[in-house]
Amino acid sequence: MKIQILGTGYALPDRILSNADLEKMVETSDDWIVSRTGIRERRISEEDIATSDLAYKAASIALNNAGITAEDLDLIIVATITPDMPMPATACFLQDLLGATGAAAFDLSAACTGFIYAITTAEHFLLGNDYRYALVVGAEILSRVTDYTDRSTCILFGDGAGAMVLGKGEGENGILATYLGSNGAGTSLLYIPAGGTRHPASQETVAKRMHCMRMQGHEIFKFAVKTIPECASQVLRRASLSIDDVDHIVFHQANLRIMKAAAAKMKVPWERVLVNIEKCGNISAASIPVVVAEAVEQGKIQSGDLVLMVGFGAGLTMGAALVRW
Ligand code: ACO
Numbered sequence: 359m360k361i362q363i364l365g366t367g368y369a370l371p372d373r374i375l376s377n378a379d380l381e382k383m384v385e386t387s388d389d390w391i392v393s394r395t396g397i398r399e400r401r402i403s404e405e406d407i408a409t410s411d412l413a414y415k416a417a418s419i420a421l422n423n424a425g426i427t428a429e430d431l432d433l434i435i436v437a438t439i440t441p442d443m444p445m446p447a448t449a450c451f452l453q454d455l456l457g458a459t460g461a462a463a464f465d466l467s468a469a470c471t472g473f474i475y476a477i478t479t480a481e482h483f484l485l486g487n488d489y490r491y492a493l494v495v496g497a498e499i500l501s502r503v504t505d506y507t508d509r510s511t512c513i514l515f516g517d518g519a520g521a522m523v524l525g526k527g528e529g530e531n532g533i534l535a536t537y538l539g540s541n542g543a544g545t546s547l548l549y550i551p552a553g554g555t556r557h558p559a560s561q562e563t564v565a566k567r568m569h570c571m572r573m574q575g576h577e578i579f580k581f582a583v584k585t586i587p588e589c590a591s592q593v594l595r596r597a598s599l600s601i602d603d604v605d606h607i608v609f610h611q612a613n614l615r616i617m618k619a620a621a622a623k624m625k626v627p628w629e630r631v632l633v634n635i636e637k638c639g640n641i642s643a644a645s646i647p648v649v650v651a652e653a654v655e656q657g658k659i660q661s662g663d664l665v666l667m668v669g670f671g672a673g674l675t676m677g678a679a680l681v682r683w
Contacts, residue, residue: 359527360534361527361532363683365419365420365426366647367521368419368518368521368648368651370518371401384506394615395513396615397513398636407499408499409442410448410451412497412518413438419651420651421523426523431456431460434462435449438498440642452495471538474668477524478538492523493523495520496643496648497518498641500642511575516638518645534682535593537679538676540673541674586616587620590666590668601624605664606630606631606663607626607631608666610646613640614636632653646669650667665682666679
């Protein structure tokens with residue numbers, strides 16, 4: 359028995375923040391942003407939208423594509439670093455919006471690797487007990503934790519949600535292998551200083567923009583290019599497959615140059631890499647499931663294809679999942 363992906367869905371806000379818009383906000387240029395990151399625009403949520411609202415849209419589409427209803431769900435996991443509130447879990451808000459009354463629901467925090475952590479967790483829940491269906495969502499409104507006076511970060515991030523419905527199936531299709539890792543020595547490279555117990559919210563934390571992301575971009579860049587091939591090797595080895603067997607690779611969409619460098623290191627033809635960073639930017643935990651759901655919708659990912667997903671992010675966390683679609 360394997361755990362299969364039964365349906366996918368995604369939701370992106372309509373509002374676009376272009377590089378031209380950012381040129382008016384900070385000292386930057388379209389040319390710098392495109393050449394350094396590959397990003398041309400990102401989607402930004404309206405003020406009255408919360409993370410669970412985006413998650414609900416993506417999840418509803420995934421449930422529909424899976425051919426099941428919310429009442430069928432046994433488990434909901436939302437991977438996010440931008441929850442609706444610190445408490446309760448965004449997964450509980452989502453559960454209520456969906457009417458998934460029979461499901462357990464919790465959030466998972468692993469930053470941009472969150473979706474890989476979440477499907478790995480869901481796979482183990484499904485294999486380990488009598489759960490039939492799990493909904494896994496990566497959802498973020500990063501625009502609410504982005505400092506739009508800091509040109510080194512505000513050019514990168516956007517909002518969105520991607521979802522997958524997982525269930526049990528016989529045969530060769532499904533999750534073949536997963537790998538998760540973490541290096542807590544790198545916590546200071548990418549973080550949101552305030553809002554937790556270390557620096558509770560105060561006038562000072564707000565004034566100093568301590569509720570926004572801070573990043574040492576160059577260090578993250580080096581970490582990503584080194585880590586991606588290592589994560590890919592782990593899952594390929596566990597599944598006794600080679601990189602040449604892979605039909606589609608989905609990297610966390612953080613920077614086009616990171617993806618190109620990693621693909622070159624792995625000797626993967628660029629045509630096999632699925633990319634949407636030019637129009638979405640970096641949407642953290644939502645990045646991988648949005649790319650996958652778009653590719654499924656466009657018919658690029660077909661049944662039987664071997665799909666390799668690789669994530670990395672704050673923590674520093676890292677992980678990969680290999681799926682026979
Ligand atoms: N426009 C113009 N100039 C800029 C901008 C900007 N938006 N941002 C920085 N610069 C300047 C810097 O000030 C610096 O100027 P200086 O040489 O006069 O000091 C120069 O450009 C080079 O800066 P670097 O930071 O060295 O530029 P780099 O090529 O490393 O690109 C970037 C920066 C795009 C942030 C890159 O490091 C990157 O993408 N890193 C990875 C980030 C990432 O993946 N983060 C997400 C991880 S996932 C998660 O968990 C959320």
